Amino acid sequence: MGDLLATIQSHSNPGVSHKITLGKDGVIYCDCWAWKRNRKCKHLDEYYESISKVDQVTIEMDEDPMLSSDPSLENAVSDAIRDLKGN
Numbered sequence: 292m293g294d295l296l297a298t299i300q301s302h303s304n305p306g307v308s309h310k311i312t313l314g315k316d317g318v319i320y321c322d323c324w325a326w327k328r329n330r331k332c333k334h335l336d337e338y339y340e341s342i343s344k345v346d347q348v349t350i351e352m353d354e355d356p357m358l359s360s361d362p363s364l365e366n367a368v369s370d371a372i373r374d375l376k377g378n
């Protein structure tokens with residue numbers, strides 16, 4: 292069997308969940324009948340949606356302008372350099 296990537300709760304049957312797994316062939320599987328029939332299903336869509344949201348959050352954090360242009364941080368760095376030079 293492949294690696295379990297996620298467990299998606301069924302909307303039509305509360306209490307039922309479907310397993311999203313990555314097979315050794317690189318194919319992402321779902322264990323519901325719709326996937327077996329069409330090789331796609333709403334659980335897989337939900338899984339892709341959940342990982343794309345995680346990516347967006349990561350990009351927002353990387354592009355945070357506050358981190359690169361914090362004047363107090365710049366002052367602290369130049370103070371440290373001055374201390375090192377002994378001035």
Ligand SMILES: [Zn+2]
Pocket residue numbers: 309321322323324325326332333334335
């Ligand atoms: Zn499914």
